[in-house]
Amino acid sequence: MSILVFDLGGTHLRAGAWVDGRLQAIARLRSDTVRGAGDFMPRLERAVSDLAAQVMQGAAPEAVSMAVPGPVHDGMVERLPSLVGPSYEGGVDFAALARRLWPGAPVSVCNDLTAAGHLYVSRGHPDFGVLTLGSGVGGKLFIDGRPLLGRLGFGGEIGHWRVPGAPPTACDCGGKGHLSGLSSGRGALRLAQWRAAHDPDGFLASALAGPCRGDARALTPEDLVTAFHAGDAWAAASLAESAEHLGAAIAALGLAAGLEVFFLTGGFAVAAGEPFRAQVAAAAETYAWRTGQDWNEGVRLAAADEEPGLLGAGWFARAMA
Structure with missing residues (x-):
């Protein structure tokens, strides 16, 4: 067909x-x-x-x-x-x-x-969560091979959850401090820009200052990911905060629905790669009740060419x- x-x-x-x-x-x-x-x-x-x-x-x-x-x-x-x-x-x-x-x-x-x-259902996974990290954060929970959507289809819009105590970064929907405005590609960038405004000396001493000539407003998600993979401490700390917010959300979803597997998809997730995935898994374990669940095994990264x-x-x- x-x-x-x-x-x-x-x-x-x-x-x-x-x-x-x-x-x-x-x-x-x-x-x-x-x-x-x-x-x-x-x-x-x-x-x-x-x-x-x-x-x-x-x-x-x-x-x-x-x-x-x-x-x-x-x-x-x-x-x-x-x-x-x-x-x-x-x-x-x-x-x-x-x-x-x-x-x-x-x-x-x-x-x-x-x-x-x-x-992922076609590959034999009946119960899991899937999240995309791209321009925003999207998410869906699947139980018995079916997504939990609700009557009007709004189920799974975890990206528009306002994260308690998080910086008031902008979300594309117009809200502030949403998970999408913190942990997506655009969100991680906005969080880095917010951190640069509050720690200008640390930002200017980082590898990120070069590509944007010291103006964090000119940064791109690609700049952030490149510095992260190059081992820049300031970029790593910024992405670690994005990963922590995402891991906390995944922990809550896992505990609420009893899920043990979460797939991370989307261009930003793939670009940030295995080091970012490991940070998300570690954060999920920190925020979840210790039930013996292996979060490092359960939080999985989509392949770069998968096109889910x-x-x-x-x-x-x-x-x-």
């Missing part, structure tokens, strides 16, 4: 041709191409259409499946802060968009982490067929 799959994230828009559990082709476009003044919907539709043309090469899809970064209800996404920002208040009917572009093809729309979770959003969108469509 050939399924046209999309993973429409806050950093990149991706499309793929999914055939029997494998991606035959992938195309990418930066998400900032759809942002800007005025109605973003025509830009989004054009981007989706262009990506599809690249991966399908003129062939008609047997089905279309879209994974999107927000709560989904009946094909409608109620909020899209990581993609279009906090000011957009209207819902986006992705199902209608897909049916308009590919009339007659069955259409599935789900949250991007719901999609990623279906990939795209692959999972195909498995989601297969499950809904």
Whole structure:
């Protein structure tokens, strides 16, 4: 079965041709191409259409499946802060968009982490949590192979939990001190910038000061990750704080649902890599009740080339067929 799959994230828009559990082709476009003044919907539709043309090469899809970064209800996404920002208040009917572009093809729309979770279900994991660290923090819990979503699809939006006592860094939704504003790619950067403002001497003595010429506002997540892997103490301390907030959240989720496995996905998680994963696991163990659970084994990092959003969108469509 050939399924046209999309993973429409806050950093990149991706499309793929999914055939029997494998991606035959992938195309990418930066998400900032759809942002800007005025109605973003025509830009989004054009981007989706262009990506599809690249991966399908003129062939008609047997089905279309879209994974999107927000709560989904009946094909409608109620909020899209990581993609279009906090000011957009209207819902986006992705199902209608897909049916308009590919009339007659069955259409599935789900949250991007719901999609990623279906990939891990297809690999034999019935009970687990999956979190993405990219432009924001998304998360879903799966029990018996099914995501816990709630009536309106808002289940798992742990990224918009306000972390008690945390610095008031900005979240894409407009809130302050949310987990997404602390532990995602954008959040870790904002936390580093907040720390630089409160520890200017320490920041200027770090390896991070060079790339931005001493102006933390010019830093990028890539700068932060590079300094972290190079062993810079200030960058390491900043990412350790991001990891601690994330690990505390995972510990709470694990204790609440009785889960022992959590997958970390997303561009920032993969870029920060094994050292960051180990910090998150250690933080989860610190914040959790000691029940004999092996957090280091249970917190797992997605492979760099795994594409869980795209692959999972195909498995989601297969499950809904």
